[in-house]
Amino acid sequence: MNQHAKSIRPFIGAKNFEISRSFYRDMGFEETVVSPAFSVFKSGSNAFYLQDAYVKDWIDNTMVFLEVDDVSRFYDELLSLSLPAKYEGVRIVPIRDMDWGRECFVHDPSGILWHFGEFAK
Numbered sequence: 093m094n095q096h097a098k099s100i101r102p103f104i105g106a107k108n109f110e111i112s113r114s115f116y117r118d119m120g121f122e123e124t125v126v127s128p129a130f131s132v133f134k135s136g137s138n139a140f141y142l143q144d145a146y147v148k149d150w151i152d153n154t155m156v157f158l159e160v161d162d163v164s165r166f167y168d169e170l171l172s173l174s175l176p177a178k179y180e181g182v183r184i185v186p187i188r189d190m191d192w193g194r195e196c197f198v199h200d201p202s203g204i205l206w207h208f209g210e211f212a213k
Contacts, residue, residue, distance in 0.1 A: 101132070101139045105151050107202040109144035115179050115201050116142065119170075146202065155205045163187055163210035167196045170208075 106112035113131060117123055121133035129144035138158065160166045167187050175198070176182045185197035195209035 099137065099139065101141055102156055103141045103143060104154055104156065104204055105143055105145040105147065105202065107146045107151065109142070111179065111201050112142055115175065115182070118173060118175065118178065119198075151202050151204060155207060157207040157209060160208050160210055163194045163196060163208060166208055166210075170196070170198065 109129065113123060116133045121135050124132045124134070126132060126141075131142050132139050133142055135158075140156065164187065167184075170184055176184060179201045181199065181201050181203065183197075183199040185199075187194050187196045191212075193209055193211040195207050198206040198208065200206065
């Protein structure tokens with residue numbers, strides 16, 4: 093195949109669609125409503141689909157990695173949003189230094205685990 097991918101957009105579910113929509117808007121993602129139970133959230137050229145669908149085994153095993161340019165700055169901005177105080181079940185895990193780079197973690201209101209990482213230069 094001689095294809096050149098332009099983007100990749102994972103589909104994620106939500107235990108409570110309205111709460112998850114609010115959470116991702118608070119994180120700074122731009123929402124475009126596609127239908128009453130389906131939205132696309134964008135940050136720059138990156139995007140993902142959020143759907144009003146909840147299958148516990150699927151959600152409990154969903155992880156998304158988003159590369160950021162400065163994980164320290166990103167982590168500080170995350171903390172300033174006070175997301176765990178606003179949303180039940182949300183957790184922010186401090187930065188970990190790994191042999192490949194650095195990352196911090198966010199568990200969204202449904203339990204999806206987000207990795208926000210910066211690769212070593």
